[in-house]
Amino acid sequence: AQTVTQSQPEMSVQEAETVTLSCTYDTSESDYYLFWYKQPPSRQMILVIRQEAYKQQNATENRFSVNFQKAAKSFSLKISDSQLGDAAMYFCAYRSAVAGGGGADGLTFGKGTHLIIQP
Amino acid sequence: KAGVTQTPRYLIKTRGQQVTLSCSPISGHRSVSWYQQTPGQGLQFLFEYFSETQRNKGNFPGRFSGRQFSNSRSEMNVSTLELGDSALYLCASRPQRLSGANVLTFGAGSRLTVL
Numbered sequence: 001a002q003t004v005t006q007s008q009p010e011m012s013v014q015e016a017e018t019v020t021l022s023c024t025y026d027t028s029e030s031d032y033y034l035f036w037y038k039q040p041p042s043r044q045m046i047l048v049i050r051q052e053a054y055k056q057q058n059a060t061e062n063r064f065s066v067n068f069q070k071a072a073k074s075f076s077l078k079i080s081d082s083q084l085g086d087a088a089m090y091f092c093a094y095r096s097a098v099a100g101g102g103g104a105d106g107l108t109f110g111k112g113t114h115l116i117i118q119p
Numbered sequence: 120k121a122g123v124t125q126t127p128r129y130l131i132k133t134r135g136q137q138v139t140l141s142c143s144p145i146s147g148h149r150s151v152s153w154y155q156q157t158p159g160q161g162l163q164f165l166f167e168y169f170s171e172t173q174r175n176k177g178n179f180p181g182r183f184s185g186r187q188f189s190n191s192r193s194e195m196n197v198s199t200l201e202l203g204d205s206a207l208y209l210c211a212s213r214p215q216r217l218s219g220a221n222v223l224t225f226g227a228g229s230r231l232t233v234l
Binding site: 035037042043044045046047050091106107108109110111112 | 167175207211223
């Protein structure tokens with residue numbers, strides 16, 4: 001079974017600065033997808049960014065980018081120019097691309113990192 | 120385009136009762152999956168439905184069940200409630216063509232408290 005580990009229960013950053021959230025995972029598969037989801041106090045999970053394991057290029061979405069190290073099984077999220085609205089729980093998630101041909105096993109989530117933005 | 124709608128948002132039950140939660144996916148999405156979120160265990164996959172068929176189930180007891188209707192709406196049921204079933208239950212939908220790359224769109228969740 002796959003596992004996802006987020007070693008930072010809480011992180012704090014000054015507004016406008018850059019912060020990196022860590023995520024490592026364990027899998028024996030070579031084909032999979034990785035996601036970062038954000039859950040603000042309103043509780044609704046929102047996709048931040050997605051990475052396909054077969055792509056070497058790191059995904060970016062505006063101020064959000066990842067550092068995907070497949071050999072090290074590491075998938076960190078960098079948030080640049082942090083804004084107050086970035087305050088939330090951030091979850092790293094894994095999905096197999098093999099099972100059922102459609103990721104039928106569901107997402108495996110890490111425990112989350114609580115990101116605090118200091119004004 | 121309406122998002123994923125979950126009802127009810129909050130509910131309180133007592134031990135031994137049963138509960139049914141409802142989820143309406145995004146229009147056109149045929150896959151619905153359910154997750155349980157607790158402070159101790161985090162987010163855990165319950166099951167996924169596609170075209171009214173359960174595709175997979177997480178490691179939960181048989182008290183947890185679900186179904187999907189022909190309009191893709193889904194319900195999950197928990198029977199003989201236990202205190203440990205208190206959680207936020209999240210529903211998510213994804214597009215018609217199943218792929219691991221599909222992004223899940225989540226609803227706001229149903230907060231269940233068992234007394």
